[in-house]
Amino acid sequence: MxxxxxxxxxxxxxxxxxxxxxxxxxxxxxxxxxxxxxxxxxxxxxxxxITGVDINSALGDDRPARAVIAPPVTASAAASPLPTGSLNILVLGSDSRSGKANQALGGGDSSGARSDTAMVMHIDAGRTEATVVSIPRDTLVTRPSCPLPSGGSTAMAYQTMFNSAYSVGGPVCAVKTVESVTNVRMDHYIEIDFSGFARLVDALGGVDVTTEQDIDDDKSHLHLAAGDHHLDGTQALALARTRHGIGDGSDLGRIGLQQTLVKALLERIAATDLLTAPARLYQVADAVTASLTTDTGLDSLKELMNLGQSLKGLTADRVRTVTMPVVPAPFDPNRVVAKEPAASTLWASLR
CATH class of the missing domain: 1.20.5 (Single alpha-helices involved in coiled-coils or other helix-helix interfaces)
Structure with a gap:
């Protein structure tokens, strides 16, 4: 060559x-x-x-004062831009009747929605401990006059069911009614509907719960023997809605199951390393945001991520679940009213 x-x-x-x-x-x-x-x-x-509702503008200044409690600033806290102050968040689960997915899961017709679940989540300063207070939807309250998006306002109502606030005035009236009942300022509002909850549980691969008694509820289509169960999204939603198959059939029994689910979800999220599984992370994020309504302080992915990151030290064992103290209404055994002074003492501890 x-x-x-x-x-x-x-x-x-x-x-x-x-x-x-x-x-x-x-x-x-x-x-x-x-x-x-x-x-x-x-x-x-x-x-x-994400759907945002400008609750602050709608309600104006006629509200309880904001909490100003914050932990001492340390060197590590000063280096972190994440917020660390206490928060009160109204969390609603709504039985929205819009969309085929919600209707298939029991949302009914398209005439409206109700707040099927109501919890006030109080996050302590430092954001490593929290108290979740459930408000029975059958609680009789004085519902204040609420502004309507179309103009005008709703009429004040006495001795009316708590969950009627959402029905007549949406998120704004739900927040105003909770603040009126508790005298606690709600810093944020989060609402998720039927299909969103079920999709979230499925995206996480289901949840593990332990039931203390047999559940046989034809209305929620849930039939479980007492013991340990791994539930998919549809089953978990049925558990959250069950009331007729447990205890005396009142809303108080259902609240106990909902609180069990809250703990189970927190434990499942903690056990699932979403950061190493981008596809699973996207599924979870899509499930949550697709059925989410928040106040305008949380209606962006960045704001939700900041909130989530600020709660990274909050584990399931540091979340206390309680129910607002109630007693049967004197004139209607199927309804309850706040038990005083226990209810007022509880709410005062969250301010």
Whole structure:
């Protein structure tokens, strides 16, 4: 082989390597662009899933004072931009009647929605401990006059069921009624509907719960023997709605099951390393945001992520669940009223 032939062969080999490198580089660049585009689309999609309600503007200044409790600033706290002050969040589970998914899960017709579950979540300063207070939906309260999105306002109502506030005035009236009953300022509002809850549980791979007694409820379509169970989303939702198959059939028995589910969800989230499973993380985020309504202080993915990160030290064993103290209403055994002074003492501890 001549020197010219050797150089030609070497040149062709170098050329092939150069082309291969260019192709690999273009492929990598394309993958990075597509990855960035996919990430951008995912963020946009999740962000636009969330529905926001401007509760602060609707209610104005006629509200309880904000809590100003915050832990002492330490070197580590000063280095972190995450908030650490105490919070009170009204969490509602609504039996929304819109959409095929909600109707299939028991949401009924499309004429409206009710707040099937109501909890005030108080997060202590430092955000490593919390108290979740359930409010029975059958509690008789004085419902204040609430502003309506279309203008005007609802009429004040006496001795009316607590969950009527959401029915007549939506999130704004639900917040105003809770603040009127408790004299505690709600810093945020979070609402998730039937389908969103079921999808969240499924995205997490189900939840593990222990039932203390047999449950046989034809209305919620749930039939479980006492013991340990792994529930999918539909079953978990049925457990959250069950009332006729346990205890005396009142809302108080159902609240106990809902509190069990809250703990089970927290434990499941803690046990699932979502950061190492991007597909699972996206499923969970999509399930939550698709059926989520919040106040405008939480109606973006960034704000929700900041809240979640600020609660990273809050574990299931540091969450206390209680029910607002109640007694049967004197004129209607199927309804309850706040038990005083125990109820007022509980709410005062959350201010």
């Amino acid at each position: 001549t020197r010219h032939e050797e150089q030609g062969g070497t040149g062709r080999a170098v050329g092939r390597r150069a082309r291969a490198l260019r192709i690999a580089g273009l492929t990598l660049a394309g993958a990075l662009v597509l990855g960035a585009a996919a990430a951008g689309w995912a963020y946009w999609h999740l962000n636009n899933n």
